[in-house]
Amino acid sequence: MSTFRFIHAADLHLDSPFRGMANVPEDVLGRLRESTFAALRNLVALAIRENVDFVVLSGDIYDAADRSLKAQLRLQRGLAELAEHGIAVYIIHGNHDPENGLKASLQWPDNVFVFGSAEAECRIARRRSDGEQVAAICGVSYPQQAVRDNMALRYRRLAGSDLYHIALLHANVDGNRNHDNYAPCGMRDLLASGFDYWALGHIHIRQVLHREPYIVYPGNTQGRSVKETGAKGCYIVTVNERKETSLDFHPLDDVRWFAQDVSIAGAGTEQALLERLEAAAETVREQADGRLAVVRLTVGGRDALHARIEGSALLEEMLQHLRDNESMRPESGGAVWFDSIRVQSGLPLDEEALLTQDSFLGEYFRLAGRTASDPELCEDVLREALAPLLAQPKLGPMASRAAEAERDDWLRRARELAAVLLAEPDESGGNAR
Structure with a gap:
């Protein structure tokens, strides 16, 4: 077997509505609502630029079971572009976009294979350059939103095959409490399967749960709230002729979320606190690396200034000042939207x-x-x-x-x-x- 490369991505949540955000300007809201599609475009561009052999998408491609036509057409366009470059795509559907959701009757490119929900099945992936068989890709989609059985137990290696085996699974491994416990399974179930790489989806935090075999959550491709901070994207996975595996993370997000802490300790005055908030904004701008940054500011620490903050409109007025300043900045460079400001400060008490x-x-x-x-x-x-x-x-x-x-x-x-x-x-x- 020769070296091959593939992209592992999950949780694209195409056409996420970004509801519940107050006082957001139309241009910022429009950028947010377009961000999941921008991340998809970035994924397609990355696959072409890096000359990968195939792409695997591990569930929740759409944000809702009843997929919007806009989301389906945008995905169709992106997959067609990959088809023009001979890049195959393997897809499973998860709890947000189960098989029984409403969908349009569209013609998908020949390079796309969507796993059904009846049983876990395997497809052979080939290297683009010479057509050599390099991997067996196995997967199963959710038939409906709430899947409570252990789907990992359905996966089987191809009998007698020495190919590198990749399993696509949308599941909660070992019961992460911050996510719905769909398709629950344990680490030992995955380790006992004999697969070389578990391409997971569902958990939006990027993490490598195990190496040899690799058990990987790439996280979602675009953060959708202040609970999903930091860079979001996908992994490019390289497998050499000895089946040794290496991962490289690539950001895809167009909007990046931040939770920034600002201490009032030693500030003493409103002017000093405002300057610290402005400095925090510049730190976020640098870390966003040209993207739109959405930030929640949290004021913490202890200072006598807290007595003038607690129960007053002072911080909300400072928040509006930061927004006004941002609106007057030149368009060049990354923009920052200040989503909210929270108080976690206190008086300098001897508790x-x-x-x-x-x-x-x-x-x-x-x-x-x-x-x-x-x-x-x-x-x-x-x-x-x-x-x-x-x-x-x-x-x-x-x-x-x-x-x-x-x-x-x-x-x-x-x-x-x-x-x-x-x-x-x-x-x-x-x-x-």
């Missing part, structure tokens, strides 16, 4: 001393600590505080989900707000006593 004090604030901090460490007590406190919202048919489910996601931050904010309202500043306006 250890405060916890021993026989005072209302000391007792409050002790109660907050017990609540944070006791899930049942925490749930009771939040349920009581949110009772009016939870009783509303439409708002109740939203409030419940928000409480689960933001519980720790809400408790911390409540504690810091109490410190602002109840603590007495010392003569310097710093530590509470």
Whole structure:
């Protein structure tokens, strides 16, 4: 067997709607909504430029089961371009785009093979230069959105074949809690299969779970929220004549998401804090490397300045100032959109001393600590505080989900707000006593 190369990508989520973003200018929103297609174009260009032999796409090619016609036509165009260069493409569908979703009747290029959902099957991949058989590619698509059985157990190597075996699987390996537990399987299931490379999809964080054999999540090709920060793209995988495997990551994203922390410690004044926020914006711009950057700023640390931040509109006004400044920048160079700004700062308290004090604030901090460490007590406190919202048919489910996601931050904010309202500043306006 001679050396060959292929691209492993997953979770393209074509035509993702990017809902729920407030006060976003039309040009930025348009760039966001086009970003998954831009990542697809970048993938096609990369495959051609790097002269790979084939491409594997491990599920969630589309963002919704009922694929938009726009997404299907854009994919058709990209795959046709790959066909012109003789690059084969092997596809499985995942929970976002299962086989039973609505789709148009389109003519796909001959270089494309889409695995069905009835059973795991294998196709032979060839090197483009001479047509030599180099790999057996196996896969199975989701028949419907929620697949709960262990699909990895369906995969079998071709009997008597010495080809390099690649398995395409859209699954949650070893129960990642941040993703739906679809097609759950264990690492040992994959290791016992005899496959040389598991081309995984579903988890949007890039990670190599195992080497020899390789078990790989490439992450998604384009981040879609502040929960998906950093470079997004694909792997180019090189396999030599001894079946030794190497991976090279290539970014494909057109928009990059950032979560940037800014400390108020030692700032003292609004001017100093604003300058730190502006410096953070420039750091993000450099790291985005010419892309549109979407950033959530988080103000942390401890300083007396926090008393003027907590409960005021100061940070929102600074956020708008940053947006106004950005709108006046020349178009050359990467742009930054400031999505939001969060408060995680506090007064410069001596917490250890405060916890021993026989005072209302000391007792409050002790109660907050017990609540944070006791899930049942925490749930009771939040349920009581949110009772009016939870009783509303439409708002109740939203409030419940928000409480689960933001519980720790809400408790911390409540504690810091109490410190602002109840603590007495010392003569310097710093530590509470």
